[in-house]
Amino acid sequence: MRKSIIATFIATAFLSLNAGASDLLQVYKEALANDAQYSAARAAKMAGAERSVQGRSALLPRIGLSGGVSKTHSEFDPDIGNTIKSNSTGNSVTLSLSQPLFNLGTWESYEQSKLAVVASEIQFAQAQQDLMLRVSQAYFDVLAAENTLQTLQAQKVATAEQLASAKRNFEVGTQTITDTHEAQSAFDLVTAQVLAGEGDLEVKRAALRQIIGKDAGNLSRLKDGVQLSSPVPAQINEWVATAEKQNFAVTSSQVSLEIAQREIKKSRSGHLPTIDFSASTGRSSGSSAAAIQSGVSKPTTVGVSVNIPLFSGFGTDSRVRETIALEDKARNDLESARRAAAQNARQAYIGVVSGLSQIKAFEAAEISSQSALDSTKLGYQVGVRINIDVLNAQQKLSNTRQSLAKARYDNIINGLRLKAAAGTLKEADLAEVNTLLVQ
Secondary structure (H helix, E strand, O other): OHHHHHHHHHHHHHHHHHOOOEOHHHHHHHHHHHOHHHHHHHHHHHHHOOHHHHHHHOOOOEEEEEEEEEEEEEEEOOOOOOOEEEEEEEEEEEEEEEEEEEOHHHHHHHHHHHHHHHHHHHHHHHHHHHHHHHHHHHHHHHHHHHHHHHHHHHHHHHHHHHHHHHHHHHHHOOOOHHHHHHHHHHHHHHHHHHHHHHHHHHHHHHHHHHHHOOOOOOEOOEOOOOOOOOOOOOOHHHHHHHHHHHOHHHHHHHHHHHHHHHHHHHHHHHHOOEEEEEEEEEEEEEEEOOOOEEEEEOOEEEEEEEEOOOOOOOHHHHHHHHHHHHHHHHHHHHHHHHHHHHHHHHHHHHHHHHHHHHHHHHHHHHHHHHHHHHHHHHHHHHOOOOHHHHHHHHHHHHHHHHHHHHHHHHHHHHHHHHHHHOOOOOHHHHHHHHOOEOO
16 A cells, blocks of 8 residues: 555656656757857857958958148248248048959958858857757756666665564564664665765756756656667768768868968968059149149049069068968868767767667666566565565666666767767757657
8 A cells, every 4th residue: 555655656746747848859949049158159150251251352442532631831031031921721632442453362361261151150060069969968967867866766765665674573573683774774875875866966957057048947758668779871881981071070170271271372472473453533722822822633543553572581481381381280180180080980889889789788687677676575575585685686676777777868879979970960860869758
C-alpha cells in the first residue's frame, strides 16, 4: 500500500513537472533573441557588410566644393611723404572632381573588402552553429543533472526503507546492529549525494540561464527507451572529407589566405604608377579700395596626373617581403584548420558509434541490475542474503541508470558535434533531436 502511494505521488509530480515544459527548439529560439555572444556576432556581421562599400568608394569619383572670403588691410610708409593705406576684399568658390584611372593598390583593397564581407558572413554562420551546440549542451546537461537527482532521490527512498527494515529486524532480534549501521551509512551517503545533485542541477540551470537570459523553467525530457540512430553516411572517411572542405574554420582560413595573396599584389603595386583624372571650376572676385578696382575670374582646369614612384627608402620592398611571409602563415593556418577539422570529425564519429554500443550495454546492464536487485530482495526476505547485499544491489542499479542516461545525452551531443565539424549543422538537426523529447 505504501509503495503504491509513493508511486502515485511520483507519477503525479512527474506529470506536473513536464506540464508546459520548454523543448529544445523553444530554448534555442530564446537563445537567438537573448544570447549576448550571438548578438555580438550579428552586429559584427552587419559591420562587416559595410567593408565592400568602403572599398568601392576609393574607386569612385571624389567631388568637393570649397569656398572662402578674405579681407586684407595693408599700410605702406615711404621714406618721404604720407603713409599709404589700402583695403581689399575677395571671395572664391571652387568645385573640384577627381577620379582614379589606374591604381592597382586601390583595386586590390576593393577585392579584399569583398572577401572581408565573406569572412564576416562565415564568422556569423559559425557563431550560429556554436550557439546550437552551446544550447544543446546546456539543455542536456540540465536533463542529465535532473535525471541523476531523480535517481538519487529514488535510491534515498529505497535506502530509507531498507534502514527502517533493518531497525525493525534488530528490535525483534533477527538481525544484528551491524546491519542497521550499514543501512544508516548507506542512507547518509545517498543523502549527501542528493544534496550534491541539487547543487549540480542549480549550476547547470545557471549555465543555461546565462545563454537565454532568463530561467528556462521545466524542460521536456528524453523519451523513455528512446532509440538513437547511427550517423549517416556511415563511413568515417566521408565525414572527414566533408569536414576538410566545409568546416567553418577551414572556409574562414581559405578566405584569409586569399586576402593575404591580395595583400602581396597590393604591396607590389607600390612600384607601379598611378593615374588620376582631375577637373575643377570656380569663381573668384576681389576689390581694392586703393586702386578703386574690382574683378571676377572664372578659372576652369581639366587634367590627368601621373605619379611614378622612384624610391621609397626600401619601404615597398620590405612590405612585399612582409606580405609574402604573412601569406605563408595564412597557408599554414589553413592546413592546421583542415587537420583540426578532420580530427574533430573523427573524434565525434567515434564518440557516436562507441556511444551507441555503450547504450546497448548499459540497457542490458540495467535489466540485469534490476533482476539482481529483485533476487537480492527476495533472498533477504527468506534470510539467504544480508542487508548490505540489498544496499549494494540498489547502488549498482542506481549507477547503471545514471550511466545509461549520460551515455544517451553524450551520444546526442556527439552527433551534433559531428555535423558541426563537417560544417553541416542546421536548425533542422535540432528539430530532429527535438522529436526525441516528450512534448
